[in-house]
Amino acid sequence: MIHSSLQLPRPGLQSAAGSTSVPLPAAPSPQASGAGRIEISAVSHRFTDTPVLRDITVTLTERRIGIIGANGSGKSTFARLLNGLLVPDRGRVVVDGLDTARDIKAVRRKVGFVFQNPDNQIVFPTVAEDLAFGLKGLGLGRAERAEMVTQMLARFGLEALADQSAHKLSGGQKQLLAIAGVLITKPACVVFDEPTTALDLRNTRHIAGVIAALSETAIVVTHDLDLISGFDRVLVFDAGRIVADDTPARAIAEYLRRMQ
């Protein structure tokens, strides 16, 4: 049975000690408006001799898109195409008119990426320093950067943790920091690669709430069917192909049928 996690209560994130509660982000970024159109045309990709994606053509325009599929079905590889982390062997990926093979910097400004393991995404020792990292290459002044970090800390209720070692955060807090670190650069679209895989139920619900509250386009690769049940569209991957592209209810039903 599928439940919409967005209808469930959304408690705050708990620290490792269980004592610190972090509220949901108060307000989405006012600048973010969502990526208009991501076109994937005749894309194929292989790792060494193994085909991972096979002739995929799809256009993404919805604000909430879920991607599901078995392990090894190609969904994470597909996600990495969307902000140019991978460039396909064949075919094109175009984000609002920008080709990921040619306009990589502009594409990455438009499309942020949240990785499965936040430990690998947090690269600075403290929370505030890590948030500031993404702003470094944007040509902003020190004061402007500090202001944006303060705003993002406030948006995610992380003010009290600003100078805390990122290493000491709980899993949920790390994932929240990873998301904040991406959002601070004001991408129009955020791709999430299994954002709730390592989280407990409380933190999973919180992250689901965070994603639901975003004004940015969200494309979520996940095995958590609750997370995407309220989305606009869901793609099902199998053996490197999209085998279902439908409403969540129908796409999830197809996925479950294939999993039997």
Added chain:
Amino acid sequence: MSALAALLRRAPAGAKLAALAIAGTGVMAIADWRVMVDLALLAALAFRLAGCGTDALGRQLRPMLWMLAALFLVQGWLVDWATAALVVARIVTLVLLAALVTLTTPAEAMIATIERLLAPFVRFGVDPGRVGLAFSLALRFIPVIGEEAERVREAQAARGLGHHPLALILPLIVRVLKSAEDVAAAIEARSGHDDPGRAAPSRSVW
């Protein structure tokens, strides 16, 4: 907060690094073991006065105790006990002073200083941004790797392989290399580095 703590936290990172370099050079000129031991005690006192706490002092010195003890014995046996005390006190002083600078300086300020210092070397192909990032990554991932090592050790111990060094080192290297690949991808994604097609040809991304 003590005056020393306030001074250390307010002082520019460049000034602290310069003071550390001068102190590091200075202690090499001291030949009297009694003076050196006094300086080591002063460094420990400064550590406490700077608000870094006794726990942090212990964390700095505990991993070195075996090495310091061995060094003391070898120097005492091969040279003399005064030299052994001098060498050990010197190392303790340097480690505590370096830790004092690290603990009272935000990584961002330290990295900005390193980047400024390296700016003249751009013409020789040095990329200060990358060196600064490498420094930051080292600070960030030392505890992460320590935690990974502990997880591997526990997993191997559960299988009865707890005391075999290869059983710890090989899986740890594999995990660290896998993480390094992911960290590189994350840095690319977050910083907008122009490096298309740096595809991580790994099945693990599926």
